[in-house]
Amino acid sequence: MKTLVRLLAALLMALAAAPTSAQQTTGTITGLVLDPQGMAVPGTTVTATNAATGFSRTDVSDSEGLYHLNAMPVGTYDVVAELPGFIRLERKDIAVDVSETTNLNLTLRLAAVAETVTVVGDTPLIPTTSSSVGQVVDLTRIERLPLNGRQFANLAATVPGVGLGFHSDPTKATEYVPQISGGNGRNVDYVVDGGDNNDDTIGGLAQMYPLEAIQQFNVMTQRFDAQYGRGGAVMNVVTKSGTNDVRGSAFTLFRDTSMNAKTESETLSHVSKQDYRRYQYGGSVGGPTLSRPSIRWGSFRRKTACSRFPCARTSSPAR
Known part of the structure; x- marks a missing residue:
């Protein structure tokens, strides 16, 4: 019995001393x-x-x-x-x-x-030390490419083998998500700054991040390292960390009634255009702090919408 206890103690000590990845x-x-x-x-x-x-x-x-x-x-x-x-x-x-x-x-x-x-000069474009298949979506692509809805993960569609599909969450059915090798939801493993960011119930991103907060992300579609351990594809995201200079950004997007045509429901109901307002705004700021020598970065995004829709009602003739 004592020998067994000693073996178990030695095994625990060896596991504690082993480096983690x-x-x-x-x-x-x-x-x-x-x-x-x-x-x-x-x-x-x-x-x-x-x-x-x-x-x-x-x-x-x-x-x-x-x-x-x-x-x-x-x-x-x-x-x-x-x-x-x-x-x-x-x-x-x-x-x-x-x-x-x-x-x-x-x-x-x-x-x-x-x-x-x-x-x-640039370094070689073809990596020779890894067999992983995929591509890095860098800051230049994030800042310059138009993006409907400002969902940063949808830029993964610029990587070969990646498309867009409907969100697996029924409460977000109007949003698109990356579809890699024909699958989304739990098929894609989302890692943000080294931490798990997966919705374990329905799959997809658990915590959404503003577009301004993303530095870059690596979309690995095949043959990625065993350290990720789950999913048919991996999206490894790194957020911004600020620099020695104070920098920031701000944006606002809007749509209202005057910018829309009459909907089919409004035409069939013989009513005028209904009130519609949609605003999406936010920004970011980062730089060195004054109290202590450190660098911080923060970002903010918000979307508000107000709309009215006509409801057509039909009735059967009286008999």
């Missing part, structure tokens, strides 16, 4: 540091800095010239590689997307005199 809300930059002959350059200090937030992460290349910059918040980074005896190399505007690995090889040249090489 959380669903990713960040990205990774990795690659090789090489010399002009293609040989590995160990001991190189590689630093990635986000100019908007000031966040930075540093790693040193190993004996094979390999470096890893893990757990990088979504954004655009400037990468610098430095080693005595070599020219300082800068790579600007390197994009890091949620749940994605950016492969960035760095080639250093021997330094004859003090100089710096700055390279501005």
